[in-house]
């Protein structure tokens with residue numbers, strides 16, 4: 145555990161050195177830039193619009209950061225050979241991989257917390273409104289980013305960064321359209337192999353739309369506790385699965 | 400050759416890598432066996448691409464052999480218990496660029512569970528040992544290759560290991576640096592550590608190694624204790640002073656090999672002929688510099704082994 149956390153800590157330090165945390169300024173600018181577009185003077189509508197759009201933006205930033213943080217973490221260490229100094233110490237490959245993943249989660253948590261604060265401040269400043277419901281939205285984004293990061297990190301144990309970015313983008317897309325597009329295709333009854341393929345995809349892929357709560361946050365109702373717990377469990381399940389698959393590959397890999 | 404207390408023992412290790420897109424594989428190491436006894440400096444020698452690094456990676460569980468098995472410190476390859484008790488210097492080591500030397504050593508030390516006090520004392524001592532200023536604020540991404548090599552050596556010693564495995568320890572170092580590192584290694588042996596180093600720098604190995612294994616194309620071609628490998632049994636080397644071409648020619652029939660070097664005649668004679676050669680030299684009025692068992696240079700041995708044109 146100690147070694148896992150040490151490795152995680154270094155992921156965060158490395159992110160700091162690469163100035164990845166500056167993304168929160170970019171986010172601030174983006175939210176600020178979009179807020180003057182409010183279409184009406186009705187306070188309720190404005191608040192709804194602002195919350196909805198900030199959470200959507202948070203989701204975009206969170207998912208992109210999850211990929212940015214994950215794709216090159218292991219390939220980079222293999223290329224730079226810094227991995228030898230770690231794995232020749234009493235550090236197992238499982239500890240290494242899980243440490244890296246926890247480090248990514250830590251980095252995401254820091255970034256998303258600051259973003260949440262930015263949203264609270266912005267909404268507060270614009271509309272003199274304190275809307276803690278956005279925290280629920282940011283939490284949902286974190287849970288989704290955790291799945292994306294796990295997918296990307298798992299994949300990075302054998303795929304190069306460019307392929308990984310492409311595959312993760314595809315994964316993200318499929319997981320968001322699965323209840324709509326894929327389901328519809330399945331119902332339409334495409335034949336043979338295509339049907340089997342879609343069936344497998346349908347049941348294997350997580351439904352990432354479940355993490356999209358920007359509307360509920362927009363309305364200000366938020367989500368129920370049981371819903372929150374359900375998506376948390378969902379996130380943990382899929383994240384663990386992807387990291388574990390990555391481990392199965394990484395365990396046997398020559399470095 | 401293996402004995403129960405061998406610190407490193409590899410049996411018939413074969414390791415191939417895929418080359419190209421097809422299923423073609425090339426063996427980097429082929430049926431290699433190796434045993435390193437305790438308390439010695441063992442040199443794994445071979446030309447570039449011979450399979451030295453691959454062998455060390457297999458030893459450390461960084462790469463997985465296709466066939467063969469082994470133990471390190473009595474444990475299976477890649478075992479964490481064994482890693483607690485060994486240190487490894489990778490070839491051309493590289494470190495997290497955002498750390499200073501001291502921070503890096505502390506990170507590596509913490510991976511062994513060393514507490515802060517031991518660690519700060521030890522990292523200071525190791526930085527002194529390898530000649531890196533202690534309180535440098537320079538981060539490692541600004542270090543030169545030679546400095547990284549020194550940090551690499553320091554980190555390999557952070558856990559006070561019983562076994563130190565070093566891949567090309569003197570690469571990237573200037574002659575003075577190489578000498579310093581040799582002294583570090585000799586000091587470690589003095590402390591009873593076992594050292595396994597790979598090298599293609601023969602002078603380094605010749606001056607410090609107790610045993611060597613010379614490998615070429617992934618196979619062991621020569622192995623054994625260095626002093627045994629380098630002495631030519633039954634041959635005596637006589638070094639004489641004075642004399643010219645004529646003296647050399649007069650001695651030639653008695654010797655297997657005569658050469659002249661800076662006013663000295665160096666001749667190798669069969670041990671049985673040594674007295675006669677000395678009498679002849681005395682008749683010729685030559686001064687006697689030394690009489691010793693004939694030794695090959697490691698370079699000769701290496702070239703013979705690698706080219707396969709041995710005696």
Ligand SMILES: Nc1ncnc2c1ncn2[C@@H]1O[C@H](COP(=O)(O)OP(=O)(O)O)[C@@H](O)[C@H]1O
Nearest residue numbers: 416417427445446447448449450451452453454
């Ligand atoms: N990861 C790898 N993939 C493919 N071939 C490799 C790999 N690592 C080493 N080799 C090949 O294996 C052989 C031995 O390499 P190496 O062990 O690095 O030799 P040395 O350290 O003695 O110079 C070389 O021919 C090298 O090209």
Ligand SMILES: [Mg+2]
Nearest residue numbers: 451452453490
């Ligand atoms: Mg090498």
